Structures are given as C-alpha cells and as structure tokens.
Amino acid sequence: MAQAQTTNATTEAHGGAHEDVGFPPLKTETFAGQLVWLAITFVLLYVLLSRLVLPRLGGILENRRSTIATDLDDAAAMKQRAEDAGTAYEKALAEARSRAQGLAQETRSKLAAESDAKRKVLEAELAKRLAEAEATISAKKAQAMGNVRGIASDTATAIVERLTGKAPSAQTIQAALDAVKA
Amino acid sequence: MASPIEQFQIKPIIPAIGFTNSSLFMVGAAALIVGGLMFASRKRAIVPGRSQSIAEILHEFVAGTLKDATGQEGMKFFPLVFSLFMFVLTANLLGMIPGFFTVTSHVIVTFALALLVIGTVVVYGFIKHGTHFLGLFSPPGVPGWLLPFIVVIEIISFLSRPISLSLRLFANMLAGHIALKVFAGFVVALLGAGGAIAFLAPLPLLMAVALMAFEFFVAVLQAYVFTVLTCIYLNDALHPGH
Numbered sequence A: 001m002a003q004a005q006t007t008n009a010t011t012e013a014h015g016g017a018h019e020d021v022g023f024p025p026l027k028t029e030t031f032a033g034q035l036v037w038l039a040i041t042f043v044l045l046y047v048l049l050s051r052l053v054l055p056r057l058g059g060i061l062e063n064r065r066s067t068i069a070t071d072l073d074d075a076a077a078m079k080q081r082a083e084d085a086g087t088a089y090e091k092a093l094a095e096a097r098s099r100a101q102g103l104a105q106e107t108r109s110k111l112a113a114e115s116d117a118k119r120k121v122l123e124a125e126l127a128k129r130l131a132e133a134e135a136t137i138s139a140k141k142a143q144a145m146g147n148v149r150g151i152a153s154d155t156a157t158a159i160v161e162r163l164t165g166k167a168p169s170a171q172t173i174q175a176a177l178d179a180v181k182a
Numbered sequence B: 001m002a003s004p005i006e007q008f009q010i011k012p013i014i015p016a017i018g019f020t021n022s023s024l025f026m027v028g029a030a031a032l033i034v035g036g037l038m039f040a041s042r043k044r045a046i047v048p049g050r051s052q053s054i055a056e057i058l059h060e061f062v063a064g065t066l067k068d069a070t071g072q073e074g075m076k077f078f079p080l081v082f083s084l085f086m087f088v089l090t091a092n093l094l095g096m097i098p099g100f101f102t103v104t105s106h107v108i109v110t111f112a113l114a115l116l117v118i119g120t121v122v123v124y125g126f127i128k129h130g131t132h133f134l135g136l137f138s139p140p141g142v143p144g145w146l147l148p149f150i151v152v153i154e155i156i157s158f159l160s161r162p163i164s165l166s167l168r169l170f171a172n173m174l175a176g177h178i179a180l181k182v183f184a185g186f187v188v189a190l191l192g193a194g195g196a197i198a199f200l201a202p203l204p205l206l207m208a209v210a211l212m213a214f215e216f217f218v219a220v221l222q223a224y225v226f227t228v229l230t231c232i233y234l235n236d237a238l239h240p241g242h
Helices: A002-013 A028-164 A170-181 B021-040 B050-070 B072-095 B107-137 B144-193 B195-200 B202-238
Strands: B012-014
Touching (some): A028 A170, A028 B050, B021 B050, B072 B202, B107 B144, B144 B202
16 A cells, blocks of 8 residues: 555656556546546436435335235235136025925925826726616616516516416416515 | 556546546446436336346345344435445446446545445434433443443444445455456567567466456445445444343
C-alpha cells in the first residue's frame, strides 16, 4: 500500500505526465469525485427502489399470495358444496328408492286384491250358473220322469186292452204302476 | 501492451461536472437495476414470465436473507439491503464485460458503502436502544476480570468491520480483474513472440477462460457476502444484547 502511494506521489512529483502510472484505486484525487457520484447514484437508486420498484414487486408477490389463499379458500368451499350436494344426492336417491319400493309394494298388493276380487266375482257367477244348470237338469229330469209314468200307464192300458179286450180302470193301472215302481 | 492496472484508471468524460468512467458505470448500474426491474415487473402478472421471475427471485432472495438474519423487524431495512445487493451485484457483473469499468474495484467506493452500513447500524442502534446499544461490546456471561479485555476486543472487532467489509469486496474485484488481465496479457505476449512459443498461447487462454468463469462466481458471491454481512451487522443494531 505504502509502496503504491509512493509511486503515486512520485508520479505526481514528476508532473503527472503519464496518467496511467500509479495505482488508480489509491489515487486520492479521484476520491472526492467518486464519492460525490456514488452518493448521487446510490441515493437515487435507493429512492427509486424503495418508492417505485420494491412496492411494485412486493405488491405482485402479496397479490399472488392473497390470490392463492383466496383461490384455496374458494376451492375448499366448493369442495364442501360438492360434498354437500353429493350427500343430498345420496339421500334423495335413498328416499326415491324407498318410495319406489313402497309404490311397487302398494301396486302389487292392489293388483293382487283387484284380481282376487275379480276372481271371486267370476267364481260366484260360475257357481250361480252351475246351480241354475243343475236346477234345470233336475226339473227336466222330474218332468221326464212324470212323462214316463204317463207313457207307462198308456202302454199298460193298451197292452191290457189287447190281451183282455177290455180296458182296465185307471185306478188299477195306477196301483199296478205304484207296485212296480216300489 | 497495457498494464494490468490500466483498466482501473479513472478517466474524465465530462470534466466540468466531474463525470468520469466510474460515474458512468455507477449511473449505468443504477439505471440498469431500476430499468430492468421495472421492465421485468411491467405486466404485474400473477403467473410470472421469465423476466418477472428473475425480479421476484432477487426480491425474495434478499428478503429471505435479511429475514433469516434479523427477523421480521429487520424488514424496515429491506430497501437499503436490496439497494446495496443490487448495486454491488450489478457493478461487479458489469465489470465482467471486457472493456467495462468495475466500480467496486475502487476501495473508496466499497469503503463508502461499508461506512453506510456501519453508520446505519450505529445511528439506528443508538436511536432504538440508546446507551443499551453499547451492550454490544460486553457479551453476557463473561467473568468480571475478563470484561475489560473483551470490551476492547469487541470494540476493535466492531471498528474493523467497515474495513474488512470494504476491503474484501474491493480486493476480490481488483485481484480478479488483474489476474484476468495478466493471463490475457500472456496470450498476447506469447503470440507476439512468434515461432514455436506462439503455440503455447492457448494455455494461458484456457486459464483466462477458467478465470473468467471463476470471476463471475466471485462477482456474485462477493455481492452476496456483502449483503449477508450487512444483514448480520444490522441484526446487532436491532438486537444488541446478542
């Protein structure tokens, strides 16, 4: 250091003909100028950075932080809503299913009752018709049986008349018929 | 061939206002910082582009360094620390461009910046803590008979801070540029010698290339070191009780 200063001093002593000689960082005559310009520059830099640039950068970063936080909150809220909707859907689905089951059960039993009733009506009808038919049959049978007695008495009268030549009395025929029948 | 220290020469540009090449690169660095950051953040995008990402990384890097060292209350010094970091970093990197002047290779500049830091520490320390700030010089848990020595050592250590802070940056930048220039000079000298010797020229060229990479690393590292130490010193102003 001292050596450099000596060189510097020597240079100056020689009239500073060669500016290049000497160690520039230790040339004290340049200090004032450098300090002045450093002060100007650095103060200006400080003011511009602290007033203009850093608030802007900080604002961007802060804005991003808050945006991300808001977005995350929104996402959480939406997720909650989606989950709620999912639960509500599940509930509605279960409700609908049980209602459908109830409805099906109801319909099934209603239909069963209806068809039961129809069947009963039909059966009653059929029974009635059967009874009627039976009554007709027995009536016809009785009638036919009545006719048989008439035919028998006529036939018997005719046979007896042919054999004896004289018609028997109706009482005799009737008595004979009763005896045969018995 | 120019001497290796010719690159540190201060040359007047506008003598009337003392505007020199040093002033030019100071102003250039400041303009580059402000212009570059304003340009990078012009879109204020939520999803940053490339340039905005760089600006944000610088912002968050310095903010993180400061917060790690001083805690939340140190953030009031953020504009100062950011200005210092960006100024030193930009000045160092601008100096890496061949033919450009390196502002931080002049000890008066680095010393002024270091004094700014220490001045801020002292002024803020006394305003915030009054005489309690002097507790900085007496670490707790020191036996009484040792205290005078410790206090003296602490005071010397405190006073040497601006010197070490400024000389570290200055010497690194100066030495790096001299070394680069010397090796580059070897290339020219060997080529100039001609004949078989000229074939040795690529060797110092390789060295110069390697040094160039190393000097970029040093340029960034020294800006970071300056910033970290600034943060640590500011922490003393905020919490003098250690």
